[in-house]
Amino acid sequence: MNNQSHYKPFDNALLESRLYPLTATGISTFQVNVGKLCNQACKHCHVEAGPNRNEVMRKETMEACLTAIEKTDIPTIDITGGAPEMNPNFRWLVQEFRNRNRHVMVRSNLTILTEPDYKNLAEFFAENKIEVVASLPYYLEQTLDRQRGEGVFKKSIEAMKQLNSIGYGKEGSDLILNLVYNPAGAFLPPSQKPLEADYRREMFKRYGIAFNNLYTITNMPIGRFLKYLNISQNYNSYMEKLASTYNPNAASQVMCRYTLSVAWDGSLYDCDFNQMLGMTVNHGAPSNIKEFNLAKLCNRRIVTGTHCYGCTAGAGSSCGGALWYKTL
Amino acid sequence: MKTYYAPEDLSKFSTMGEGAPELWKKFSEWYGAVFAEGALSEREKALIALGVAHAVQCPYCIDAYTQTCLEKGSNEQQMTEAVHVAAAIRGGASLVHGVQMKNVVKKVSI
Numbered sequence: 168m169n170n171q172s173h174y175k176p177f178d179n180a181l182l183e184s185r186l187y188p189l190t191a192t193g194i195s196t197f198q199v200n201v202g203k204l205c206n207q208a209c210k211h212c213h214v215e216a217g218p219n220r221n222e223v224m225r226k227e228t229m230e231a232c233l234t235a236i237e238k239t240d241i242p243t244i245d246i247t248g249g250a251p252e253m254n255p256n257f258r259w260l261v262q263e264f265r266n267r268n269r270h271v272m273v274r275s276n277l278t279i280l281t282e283p284d285y286k287n288l289a290e291f292f293a294e295n296k297i298e299v300v301a302s303l304p305y306y307l308e309q310t311l312d313r314q315r316g317e318g319v320f321k322k323s324i325e326a327m328k329q330l331n332s333i334g335y336g337k338e339g340s341d342l343i344l345n346l347v348y349n350p351a352g353a354f355l356p357p358s359q360k361p362l363e364a365d366y367r368r369e370m371f372k373r374y375g376i377a378f379n380n381l382y383t384i385t386n387m388p389i390g391r392f393l394k395y396l397n398i399s400q401n402y403n404s405y406m407e408k409l410a411s412t413y414n415p416n417a418a419s420q421v422m423c424r425y426t427l428s429v430a431w432d433g434s435l436y437d438c439d440f441n442q443m444l445g446m447t448v449n450h451g452a453p454s455n456i457k458e459f460n461l462a463k464l465c466n467r468r469i470v471t472g473t474h475c476y477g478c479t480a481g482a483g484s485s486c487g488g489a490l491w492y493k494t495l
Numbered sequence: 496m497k498t499y500y501a502p503e504d505l506s507k508f509s510t511m512g513e514g515a516p517e518l519w520k521k522f523s524e525w526y527g528a529v530f531a532e533g534a535l536s537e538r539e540k541a542l543i544a545l546g547v548a549h550a551v552q553c554p555y556c557i558d559a560y561t562q563t564c565l566e567k568g569s570n571e572q573q574m575t576e577a578v579h580v581a582a583a584i585r586g587g588a589s590l591v592h593g594v595q596m597k598n599v600v601k602k603v604s605i
Binding site: 350354355358 | 562566567568570572
């Protein structure tokens with residue numbers, strides 16, 4: 168809808184900053200998207216996840232992931248979704264990765280911890296020393312519920328209290344609870360550190376809740392957020408904003424350079440965003456987990472597109488938050 | 496020209512450098528330095544700018560600094576309070592001039 172561009176192709180921006188062609192520098196994070204099923208349907212979700220989605224990773228594909236990882240010393244596993252906990256084999260997969268001595272992160276929407284069918288998840292996370300990366304786009308109820316649905320904020324608070332009560336996010340504990348902010352609209356995220364200080368102060372003052380780190384993530388012009396941009400006629404101005412704030416320092420550190428992303432059906436991608444666009448790993452690297460080849464994937468050329476401006480705008484953005492902390 | 500104000504004109508601001516490049520350069524450098532982190536944070540400066548934008552009723556500035564405030568981490572409540580500060584000063588400035596009115600009344604009245 169009215170997507171007239173006034174910015175250069177992303178590869179041209181890479182070329183001007185001497186990063187073209189963009190290549191991987193290795194794989195330190197193995198990201199597994201176990202499905203699009205979710206108990207929520209957030210307005211900004213690039214996955215377009217929701218309760219009616221039936222794309223769920225099968226155990227056979229999970230076994231292929233485990234076989235692949237055994238051939239490597241990739242230290243970190245990043246499990247995402249949808250709500251990954253809703254995959255019927257989620258707990259088995261987590262334990263299998265832990266049995267192989269990998270650090271496991273789970274991207275949780277928090278509210279799933281309060282659902283009656285998913286009891287004791289917090290305890291399961293703790294027993295397996297899982298790093299919890301939880302979506303909490305803002306510390307005010309009205310702003311958060313506008314984006315994630317009515318009642319989500321209160322349930323998120325309840326879940327964080329559960330996690331805190333068993334040691335997550337507490338000083339001196341090795342149980343890590345990190346929070347994720349993303350803007351409630353068509354604008355860039357604020358600087359990560361000052362916002363983290365706001366969250367820490369407000370979450371403790373209002374609810375007595377503690378956490379470790381806050382990650383700020385830019386909304387990607389993909390999936391449900393793309394639909395919002397088009398319907399609200401913000402697409403052009405948002406893309407121009409992303410492109411005009413292209414930061415070569417962030418571009419040199421984008422997460423696709425050290426991440427491999429596996430989809431629910433076993434296909435391979437440079438990142439979760441390419442996954443949602445169906446842009447599989449290319450340029451000679453294998454594109455399915457059953458053909459996993461570490462050497463070919465480690466220095467593969469990254470598949471890029473206009474959406475990549477989302478990770479290189481301003482301070483940059485990744486699943487681990489901002490990439491470049493200097494004031495721009 | 497259909498309206499005096501058009502949103503796309505904001506991105507043409509730099510055309511003010513055409514014909515006076517040295518003045519534009521000086522303005523741009525000064526403007527950039529003003530809004531840089533200093534004794535006040537970038538967030539505080541953006542909130543001041545938002546308040547002033549409302550006081551001078553500049554639609555370009557309101558558009559730009561609403562987005563800047565959000566991107567510097569302010570929320571709608573804080574931004575609304577900043578606009579109230581601007582409005583209170585504007586209203587108060589009018590009202591305090593009533594003292595002049597009273598002075599004149601006093602001077603010309605028996």
